[in-house]
Every structure is written in C-alpha cells, then in structure tokens.
Amino acid sequence: MDFQTILSLSLQSALGPTAVIYALAAIGLNVHFGYTGLLNFGQAGFMMVAGYALVSFPIVLGLSLWLGALAGLLLTVVLALLLGVPTLRLRADYLAIVTIAAAEIIRQSIGAATLSDTFGGQDGLTGFIEPFRALNPYTGSIGIPGLVTWSAFDFWVMTVGWVLVAISCVVIWLLMRSPWGRVLKSIREDEDAVRSLGKNVYSYKMQALMLGGLFGALAGFITALRSASIGPSFFATDVTFFAYTVLLIGGAARVLGPVAGSIIFWFLISGLGIFFAQATGGADPLIPASIMTSTQASLMRFIFLGLGLMLLMIFRPQGIFGDRRELAIDAR
Amino acid sequence: MPAEQTTAAAGDTPGNGSRADSTAAREALNQVDHRPGSAKPDPIVVADNVTRQFGGLTAVDVEHVEIQRGVITALIGPNGAGKTTFFNVLTGFDKPQSGTWSFNGRPLSGVPAYQVARMGMVRTFQLTKVLAKLHVVENMRLGATGQSGERFLSALLQRWGGQERQITDKADKLLERFLLDKKRNDFAGSLSGGQRKLLEMARALMADPELVMLDEPMAGVNPALKQSLLGHVKSLRDEGRTVLFVEHDMDMVRDISDWVIVMAQGTIVAEGPPDSVMANKSVIDAYLGSHHDQDLSEDVEEEIIAAAEAEIAGTTKTEERK
Ligand SMILES: Nc1ncnc2c1ncn2[C@@H]1O[C@H](COP(=O)(O)OP(=O)(O)OP(=O)(O)O)[C@@H](O)[C@H]1O
Numbered sequence A: 001m002d003f004q005t006i007l008s009l010s011l012q013s014a015l016g017p018t019a020v021i022y023a024l025a026a027i028g029l030n031v032h033f034g035y036t037g038l039l040n041f042g043q044a045g046f047m048m049v050a051g052y053a054l055v056s057f058p059i060v061l062g063l064s065l066w067l068g069a070l071a072g073l074l075l076t077v078v079l080a081l082l083l084g085v086p087t088l089r090l091r092a093d094y095l096a097i098v099t100i101a102a103a104e105i106i107r108q109s110i111g112a113a114t115l116s117d118t119f120g121g122q123d124g125l126t127g128f129i130e131p132f133r134a135l136n137p138y139t140g141s142i143g144i145p146g147l148v149t150w151s152a153f154d155f156w157v158m159t160v161g162w163v164l165v166a167i168s169c170v171v172i173w174l175l176m177r178s179p180w181g182r183v184l185k186s187i188r189e190d191e192d193a194v195r196s197l198g199k200n201v202y203s204y205k206m207q208a209l210m211l212g213g214l215f216g217a218l219a220g221f222i223t224a225l226r227s228a229s230i231g232p233s234f235f236a237t238d239v240t241f242f243a244y245t246v247l248l249i250g251g252a253a254r255v256l257g258p259v260a261g262s263i264i265f266w267f268l269i270s271g272l273g274i275f276f277a278q279a280t281g282g283a284d285p286l287i288p289a290s291i292m293t294s295t296q297a298s299l300m301r302f303i304f305l306g307l308g309l310m311l312l313m314i315f316r317p318q319g320i321f322g323d324r325r326e327l328a329i330d331a332r
Numbered sequence B: 001m002p003a004e005q006t007t008a009a010a011g012d013t014p015g016n017g018s019r020a021d022s023t024a025a026r027e028a029l030n031q032v033d034h035r036p037g038s039a040k041p042d043p044i045v046v047a048d049n050v051t052r053q054f055g056g057l058t059a060v061d062v063e064h065v066e067i068q069r070g071v072i073t074a075l076i077g078p079n080g081a082g083k084t085t086f087f088n089v090l091t092g093f094d095k096p097q098s099g100t101w102s103f104n105g106r107p108l109s110g111v112p113a114y115q116v117a118r119m120g121m122v123r124t125f126q127l128t129k130v131l132a133k134l135h136v137v138e139n140m141r142l143g144a145t146g147q148s149g150e151r152f153l154s155a156l157l158q159r160w161g162g163q164e165r166q167i168t169d170k171a172d173k174l175l176e177r178f179l180l181d182k183k184r185n186d187f188a189g190s191l192s193g194g195q196r197k198l199l200e201m202a203r204a205l206m207a208d209p210e211l212v213m214l215d216e217p218m219a220g221v222n223p224a225l226k227q228s229l230l231g232h233v234k235s236l237r238d239e240g241r242t243v244l245f246v247e248h249d250m251d252m253v254r255d256i257s258d259w260v261i262v263m264a265q266g267t268i269v270a271e272g273p274p275d276s277v278m279a280n281k282s283v284i285d286a287y288l289g290s291h292h293d294q295d296l297s298e299d300v301e302e303e304i305i306a307a308a309e310a311e312i313a314g315t316t317k318t319e320e321r322k
C-alpha cells in the first residue's frame, strides 16, 4: 500500500482539469437549482452544445477557435430559450423532464452516423487544439515535486479553468447579493408571492436558465480543451448527475459550494479508486481475490461515494457550506 | 395619490389633502343604493359577468360589482362563497371562464398577475406566502417596486446601493409599525402564523399600492394587535389608498369598513354600509346567524351557564337513576 501515491494522485485529480469542469458545471446548476429552484437535468446538453460549437468552428467551418467560443456562448443562450419558453410557465417538474430529454436528443443527434461527416459520429472531433496550445506559457512538468505534479498542458488548462472559476464565483457573489439575486431566491421559495409583488417571474426564470447554461458552456469548453478532442461520450447523462452530487456536497445556494464540492468529490473518487486498485492488485493483494477481484474493486469507489452521500444527507444535509438554520425551516 | 409617491416618501404621514379626499369618498357612498351591483360615484374596480367554474361547480358568478375608490370595502360571505376565487380572478392569479373587469378604467382580462400588481393593485393571500428562507427584512425589500438592482446589468455592476438604503429605511418603518422590528433578521420561515399575516401585509405595503386587497388579514392575529392593525388599515385609507378585504371577523368588518359586499355561492347577494347589511334578513340567514350582534354580555352568559348547568344536572340525574 503506497499512501504517498494515493495522496499524490488524489490531489492531482482534485485540483486538475476535471475538477474545474465539474466546478463550472455545478456553478451553473447552483444558479438553476440552488438559487432559483429550477430543476435542470440537462446540464450536459448545455456543455455539449458549447463544446461542439467551439470545436466545429475551426474543424467544420474553418474559422477561428475563439469565434467558436463566442458561438458556443450564444448557442447555449438559444438552447436555454428553446427549453425555457415552453416549460418555465409550467410546474418545476416539466423543466426537469424536458432538459433531461433534450440533453439526450442533442447527444444522440450529434453522435448520429448520418452526421458523422460533420461531427465525426461517436469518434468525435480532434485537431483544433493548436491555437490554444500555442498560448501555453509552461514547459516541463509543474507542481510540487514529490507531492503532486501536472503536465505543462494540463497545468495550462487548469490555469485558464481556475481563473474562469474564480471569475464565475465573483459574478455569482455580485449577483446573488443584489436585488436581482433576491428575486431569484424568492422565486425558489414561492413564485406566487413574487408575482403578487409585481415581478415578472417568467423573465427571471429565463434569465437564470440562461446564466446557469452559460456556466455550463464554460464547462463544455474546458471539456474539449482538456482532452484536445470532443465526443458524444464526454456528455453522457451521468455528467449532469455528478455535477449535482458536487453541488450537494459543497452546499447549494452558496457561492463556493460548487468549488469545494468538486475538489472534495474528485479527491475522494480518485483516492478510493486508487486505494481499491492497489488493495486488490499485485502478487499478494491486501484484499484477496476470493473476496474481491480488481475488476470488482473498480466499482467500489462508487459504492463508497454513494454511502458517503447518504451519510452527508443524514448528518449534514445542507452540504459543507450550507446553513443548518435554513434547513431547519423545512422541517416546519 | 399613492401612484405618484416616490419610493422613499411612502410610509410618511399623509397630507391633509388625501384625508379630505377619503372623507369625501365616504360621503359619496351615502348616495349609493343598498342593492347588489349598485353603481358607485368613483369606482376603482369594475367587474362584469365574471364566472369561474371548477368542473361542475360555479365558484364565482358575479354579474356586476363596483368598488368605490378611497374607502374600505369588506367582502364577506360563508366559507366557499367564492371570495378568494374572486380575488384571484381580479388580481390575475386565476382565469375566469368569462367576464370583464377593470382597474382604474383599464381592462384587466388576460393581464398577468405581476402587471396587475405593478398597476397598483396588490393582494395578500389567505394562506400566507412568506419567503421562508429569506430574512424578514429581505421579504420586505422584495416588495418595493421599481428597483433598478432587479435588472441584471445594474445588479452585476452593483448600481443599487443608494436605492437599497431607501428601501431598507421604508421597510424598517413598516416593520416597526407592524411590531415585527425584533424579527427583522430572522428567517421568515421562523415566524408564527399571525406574524406571517403581519409580514405579508407589511410587504404588500412596500409596493405602495393604490388598492390593497387583503384576504383575511386578521385570521390568527391576537386581539390587542388586531386593534392596532385596524388603526393601520384605517390609516391606509387616510393616505388615499383603497382597501378591499375579506374577513370573517364581524367586529372588524363593523368597525372599519365603509361598505360591505356579501357573497354567497359565487354571487353577490347584498351590498351596503355595515349596519344596513348586518340587519339584512337574508344576510343573517345565510351567513351571520341570529346571534351575530350579541356580545357575550353578562345576561347572555348567565343564560348559557344556566342552560349548561341544567343540562349537566339532567345528565347526573339520569345517571343517578341508573
Ligand atoms: N382550485 C380549485 N379547484 C376546485 N375547486 C375550487 C378551487 N378553488 C376553489 N374551489 C371551490 O370554489 C369554491 C369557492 O372557494 P373560495 O376559496 O373562493 O371560497 P372563500 O369564499 O374564499 O371561502 P373561505 O371563506 O373559506 O376562504 C369552493 O367551493 C371551493 O371548493
């Protein structure tokens, strides 16, 4: 058992590009669910639309990658409109159904064989990364030697990513302390009360859906940049559910909740994964094959994560940053 | 007039002009017929042929009704008479099957609830709708209209501090008036039922409404506070606002209303000043009951006690016989 390696790899993942992606996706869900009470189960769809727009601009249209980023942001706004117009006047569950379906429709369509000439089908697209790589100021491997290191490219993605996360958090902080944020939180509590006070609830829900979708778009960009490629399998439904898990761990309706949640989530997922891999691997494993083989062990991290989530919901249902007193109100 | 008041000035003592107005408005009611659907000299709300059915049940079927501006009108009637449903229709929270209704002469059919509120017609709910996870003062601040900080860009650029201070001042004044100032920084969800009623009423006033519609404002409020609330409602009228309220507490209705409208089974069955309506035979039969105007004075109390004692004595006797 090599705890040094476990710690090192867990840290690498907890601060690495993947954690950035889930932090951004969860910041978006925090706007939707945490602040406004909108159930968006299709965050992966927003990420995918933005990611593919980014990549398609250079690969399919022969235009600049940066223009692709702009197009990605615009398209997520359009997607939010398409999803919101029919559903936001209805009860909350309709948005949930429509978003989860839309995300799958987008994924199946982009990955479809008929469109494989354009979008590369299930294999996706590559070869767009050069303009981004060219800006990379780092060389070699970066980090704290002996504790945790990243490749220069990963570190460049992380730099851009964490800067985006920081900006996003500041934006959320500014917005949610303002009267605009107050309206969102009020909508979460009781739409009719907000209506009776002369606020256009529908318009605020639409703004929230768009804003949260835009953070999803940033997550989609980083997804494509991190792998220097993009494919339908990057945006499966579990992406959205992992992002919700991240949000719940950190605490909904808290500015830093998604960030802390993502770091903790990826630390635990990698740590548990490596621990069980080591415990069942090698010539004389800690856990003998009669109890658990290494294939079975690879699933153990999810079992433990589920267990952890249950314990969290029982003992700290408000998440790490949540406010216990707020939750006590629900009990009335 | 409230519509012209600036956000900051509201809640201040009203001028003498509006006070005279409200007396004039009340006197104008003297000329009005005491029959359902009678025309008022200066109506703020007019509704015609409004029907709302739930399946086979006709909850509201109002042929014609007018609400006089600048006075306090009470809407009374038995449980299930359709009072709340009529409120919902008027304020855009429910859509009737047919009918037209207007506020200040502007037709309101199809106008969404939030726009109705912006026009100056703000209502409270029978089942209170406080924003549980917001602090009491935040609930109040939400009520203010025309907040520039509620627009996305101004919010992001933080251009709302000055206005927020004005709003907070106003909120604090109202909270004090409704005896909620000690609860200012508590979650609204931690308030008691009566306190929620108070908060909701105070929050509605943050919007500076021209017409305040209160659905059972006194339900669950203790007697002492009720007295001071009655004073507040009257002062709303003196500020030049119009008040329409639903209430089952006949003392309150008698005490503060200038005009009473009685609904039963969806229709308006009687109208008039409180005394005349409460003397109306059909109203007494349908709603008030024959003992409605008797306080539990000593003789009545003695009568009841005597009757009860007789009954107890009777039962003991039967038991003894066994
Ligand atoms: N959403 C609804 N669906 C079906 N029926 C309804 C609905 N809302 C109200 N009703 C019916 O309409 C009628 C009028 O209800 P409403 O709530 O307007 O009465 P109310 O006069 O406010 O009574 P109360 O004094 O008890 O508050 C009742 O018979 C009620 O059952």
Ligand SMILES: [Mg+2]
Binding pocket: B083, B084, B085, B126, B215
């Ligand atoms: Mg009612």
